[in-house]
Amino acid sequence: MQTTAELLLLLVVLTDLAVLGSSRLRTCIRAVAAQGLLLGLLPVALASRYTVHVVALSAGTVVVKAVVLPLFLLWAIREAAVRREVEPLVGYIASLLLGAAAVAAGFAIATRLPVPDVAEPVLVPVALATVMIGLIVLTTRRKALTQVVGYLMLENGIYLFGLTQTESVPFLLEVGVLLDIFAGVFIMGIVVFHINREFDSLDSSHLTELRD
Amino acid sequence: MRLIVLWLVPAIAALATGLVPSPRVTRWRVAVLVGAAALHLGVTVSLWSSPGESALNGWLGDDPLGLLVLTLVSTLFFVAATYTVGYLRRATPRGGRVFVSGLLGFLAATTLVALSQHLALLWVGLEATTFTVAPLIFHRHDRRSLEAVWKYLVISSVGIALALLGIFFLATAQHGVPGNPLILGDLLAHAGELQPMWLRAAFLFLLVGFGTKMGLAPMHTWKPDTYGEAPALVGGLMAGGLTSCAFLGVARITEVTMRAGLGPFVQPLLIAFGLVSLATAAVFILGQGDLKRLLAYSSVEHMGLLVLGLGLGGVGAYGTVLHLINNGLAKGWLFLVAGNVVLATGTSAASGTRGLIRTLPASGILLVMGLFAVTGSPPFGPFLSEFTILRAAVGGGHVWVAAIMLFLLAAIFVGMAVLVLGMALGEPATDAPAERESAWLLAGPIALAGLVLLLGLYIPAPLQRALAHAATALGGGAP
Numbered sequence: 001m002q003t004t005a006e007l008l009l010l011l012v013v014l015t016d017l018a019v020l021g022s023s024r025l026r027t028c029i030r031a032v033a034a035q036g037l038l039l040g041l042l043p044v045a046l047a048s049r050y051t052v053h054v055v056a057l058s059a060g061t062v063v064v065k066a067v068v069l070p071l072f073l074l075w076a077i078r079e080a081a082v083r084r085e086v087e088p089l090v091g092y093i094a095s096l097l098l099g100a101a102a103v104a105a106g107f108a109i110a111t112r113l114p115v116p117d118v119a120e121p122v123l124v125p126v127a128l129a130t131v132m133i134g135l136i137v138l139t140t141r142r143k144a145l146t147q148v149v150g151y152l153m154l155e156n157g158i159y160l161f162g163l164t165q166t167e168s169v170p171f172l173l174e175v176g177v178l179l180d181i182f183a184g185v186f187i188m189g190i191v192v193f194h195i196n197r198e199f200d201s202l203d204s205s206h207l208t209e210l211r212d
Numbered sequence: 213m214r215l216i217v218l219w220l221v222p223a224i225a226a227l228a229t230g231l232v233p234s235p236r237v238t239r240w241r242v243a244v245l246v247g248a249a250a251l252h253l254g255v256t257v258s259l260w261s262s263p264g265e266s267a268l269n270g271w272l273g274d275d276p277l278g279l280l281v282l283t284l285v286s287t288l289f290f291v292a293a294t295y296t297v298g299y300l301r302r303a304t305p306r307g308g309r310v311f312v313s314g315l316l317g318f319l320a321a322t323t324l325v326a327l328s329q330h331l332a333l334l335w336v337g338l339e340a341t342t343f344t345v346a347p348l349i350f351h352r353h354d355r356r357s358l359e360a361v362w363k364y365l366v367i368s369s370v371g372i373a374l375a376l377l378g379i380f381f382l383a384t385a386q387h388g389v390p391g392n393p394l395i396l397g398d399l400l401a402h403a404g405e406l407q408p409m410w411l412r413a414a415f416l417f418l419l420v421g422f423g424t425k426m427g428l429a430p431m432h433t434w435k436p437d438t439y440g441e442a443p444a445l446v447g448g449l450m451a452g453g454l455t456s457c458a459f460l461g462v463a464r465i466t467e468v469t470m471r472a473g474l475g476p477f478v479q480p481l482l483i484a485f486g487l488v489s490l491a492t493a494a495v496f497i498l499g500q501g502d503l504k505r506l507l508a509y510s511s512v513e514h515m516g517l518l519v520l521g522l523g524l525g526g527v528g529a530y531g532t533v534l535h536l537i538n539n540g541l542a543k544g545w546l547f548l549v550a551g552n553v554v555l556a557t558g559t560s561a562a563s564g565t566r567g568l569i570r571t572l573p574a575s576g577i578l579l580v581m582g583l584f585a586v587t588g589s590p591p592f593g594p595f596l597s598e599f600t601i602l603r604a605a606v607g608g609g610h611v612w613v614a615a616i617m618l619f620l621l622a623a624i625f626v627g628m629a630v631l632v633l634g635m636a637l638g639e640p641a642t643d644a645p646a647e648r649e650s651a652w653l654l655a656g657p658i659a660l661a662g663l664v665l666l667l668g669l670y671i672p673a674p675l676q677r678a679l680a681h682a683a684t685a686l687g688g689g690a691p
Binding site for chain 2: 113131138144147154155177180194212
């Protein structure tokens with residue numbers, strides 16, 4: 001099972017980079033959906049035995065992160081009639097380089113930390129890298145919807161780290177966390193919808209009226 | 213059982229008021245709101261006579277610190293609910309359906325935070341507060357409130373996400389240590405065995421994450437915009453209740469790290485965040501032109517004082533817990549009065565508003581009294597708690613911390629006094645006679661003002677005991 005998990009984690013990194021390097025909002029959302037699917041498969045790939053807990057966690061993750069949220073975001077861009085504009089503050093090549101640096105940093109930090117031996121060794125570095133890349137997308141993209149994509153990636157990275165702790169975090173709480181993230185993204189999506197109607201643009205840099 | 217009731221009553225009421233589609237019957241919704249708030253307050257008070265309950269396998273409990281936060285939130289909410297009766301008569305966009313439902317959802321989420329003995333459950337509650345208040349901030353549905361709610365959602369969601377990472381770090385630190393994962397009591401019992409490196413990382417992420425929800429500088433940038441644009445009573449609930457819940461998150465991880473003997477790592481960080489918050493607040497309060505934004509920066513100041521007291525330790529921890537109560541009540545008081553000013557004049561901007569003491573006598577006087585209370589003047593409660601924190605600084609040998617703190621508090625006093633006195637005194641722009649103010653809109657602030665004054669003169673024995681217990685848990689002690 002070790003190798004399957006490693007393959008899945010490698011693909012997670014590729015979806016990270018796909019978001020960083022793409023200029024189309026739809027591609028970004030599809031990449032995040034793919035990442036959600038990979039995240040959903042990981043608990044099964046990592047588990048030594050298939051308990052109800054593991055299977056339910058997988059199913060819940062796939063439904064929320066790979067199906068419902070991406071469909072909702074795609075609905076939001078269709079309603080808002082936007083296609084291409086990711087509008088980065090930092091160019092795509094520079095973004096990719098930053099992403100590569102994040103992956104390297106993830107590995108460098110993880111090897112210095114006393115990582116608990118239960119975990120798959122690549123899990124913690126990929127988790128940290130995904131958290132950092134999520135933050136990069138959040139801060140270097142102007143479109144409100146792309147920032148939501150960055151937030152989702154940030155949450156995905158944290159979820160990956162959480163997989164090292166599946167025994168200690170009970171199922172009920174995982175449901176709570178998933179629900180919270182779902183509701184958070186849902187409300188962000190609704191706000192994005194209003195931003196578009198109010199400003200005829202999804203550009204969050206129009207939001208500059210409030211200042212001291 | 214009572215703990216479940218406390219949490220379930222507002223949750224069910226929120227669903228009921230949100231789902232029943234009756235656009236006309238605002239009165240029915242407000243009745244549910246006030247009823248649920250009264251029931252919540254009643255059950256909370258009953259916890260004081262016979263505490264020590266726990267529910268859901270020990271995930272919920274009422275330890276002294278949690279009970280203090282719960283009582284604060286419950287009191288504030290009851291007051292805000294009575295204020296809502298008057299508020300929705302004056303301003304009712306869209307029938308108040310989302311508004312009342314959001315308020316009740318907020319009460320359910322904050323109750324969950326106050327009662328959580330499981331740190332991940334605390335996180336779930338705190339994240340839930342973020343999106344129960346989002347529709348409340350967006351109440352006016354205009355561009356400015358849209359910008360405020362977007363900033364609030366993005367900044368606090370990222371903060372709370374980092375806190376979740378911190379929770380997972382804490383679980384990693386607890387790996388192989390006996391006891392149930394992430395249960396506060398078990399973490400404290402085996403604090404010495406936690407892996408120190410992961411514990412440090414957990415503390416950092418939780419401090420930054422929950423600190424963002426508290427509005428500590430430099431993660432405070434959402435605060436002036438949000439409090440400036442949200443209806444004043446929502447601002448009051450956030451500045452008094454929500455930030456206190458977020459502080460509880462910081463306090464919980466501080467309890468664990470202090471017990472684990474990481475005080476030398478933790479305390480300087482808390483002191484640094486405290487002083488930076490005080491300084492940021494002072495800079496933006498001087499020359500501020502809007503009452504609600506002024507109160508937002510005042511909230512940044514008081515959050516700074518809370519972590520400062522926590523970092524100083526000793527009697528500072530006692531001062532912090534007392535200040536938590538004082539600040540919560542005083543912020544509720546001032547925001548509700550600011551709400552009255554906005555309802556009467558249509559704006560919270562200071563320019564053009566003069567002579568409130570003549571045009572709105574009751575609110576004008578409450579505003580001036582509130583200025584003295586919130587800046588820590590005797591005989592009000594905040595004076596006592598700020599003085600205790602100052603004593604901890606001097607007593608602990610941090611003389612320079614005390615000096616900086618005094619200087620910044622003085623600057624903040626000047627900045628706030630200039631704006632508030634400018635609005636309250638002077639000649640009114642119009643010759644209109646003094647307005648008769650609604651009793652619903654005055655009862656709440658007057659009650660809170662009475663409580664803040666009472667806490668400055670006399671602390672009841674059960675409260676004193678709870679404060680001392682909470683201070684001991686935070687690594688300090690009662691004076």
